[in-house]
Amino acid sequence: MTEEERKNNIKDNAHLDLEELAQRRAEVYLSEQFKKLIANAEAEIDQLEPEQIDLEDMNILLVDVREPDEYASGYLRKEMHLTIPRGRLEFVAIKKIFEQYGHDIPIITYCFKGPRGLLAAEQLKKMGFTNVRNIKDGLINWLACGRTLKSYFGEITLVKND
Numbered sequence: 001m002t003e004e005e006r007k008n009n010i011k012d013n014a015h016l017d018l019e020e021l022a023q024r025r026a027e028v029y030l031s032e033q034f035k036k037l038i039a040n041a042e043a044e045i046d047q048l049e050p051e052q053i054d055l056e057d058m059n060i061l062l063v064d065v066r067e068p069d070e071y072a073s074g075y076l077r078k079e080m081h082l083t084i085p086r087g088r089l090e091f092v093a094i095k096k097i098f099e100q101y102g103h104d105i106p107i108i109t110y111c112f113k114g115p116r117g118l119l120a121a122e123q124l125k126k127m128g129f130t131n132v133r134n135i136k137d138g139l140i141n142w143l144a145c146g147r148t149l150k151s152y153f154g155e156i157t158l159v160k161n162d
Helices: 003-044 086-101 115-126 138-144
Strands: 046-048 061-064 081-083 107-110 132-135 149-151 154-156
Touching: 003 115, 061 086, 086 115, 107 115, 107 138, 115 132, 132 138, 138 149
Parallel strands: 046 132, 061 081, 061 107, 107 132
Antiparallel strands: 149 154
């Protein structure tokens, strides 16, 4: 490769380096912004440990904010339970929750790892629901604490190899 070709090649690929740098900076910025969102939500929303939740209490509405395919992998219970994906929450919460149960019903949100449930709980609170909490660290924590999930195939429990 001649010196001229090498210089042209560098020029031709310089935009790729800049795009990669911009992408990395955006990821850092977004992750910092995301951390701020989570910190704000943690300050506003009570988070429950799995041991604090009584699934037999049918006065509590459980709101699973995972996607439908995630729900199929396991859920907490069928009764007093709604599945509203986080991306649709604001659009359907009034119809599915407020019109059926009112704004004072105790609500516990959850997701797989925790952040979606936490952000959903914060949003429900902003929408006027007065008694909203989240399962701390989501279903991962639920299973790690020895609690079970229900599925179409029966119950799911985390097996720990010692």
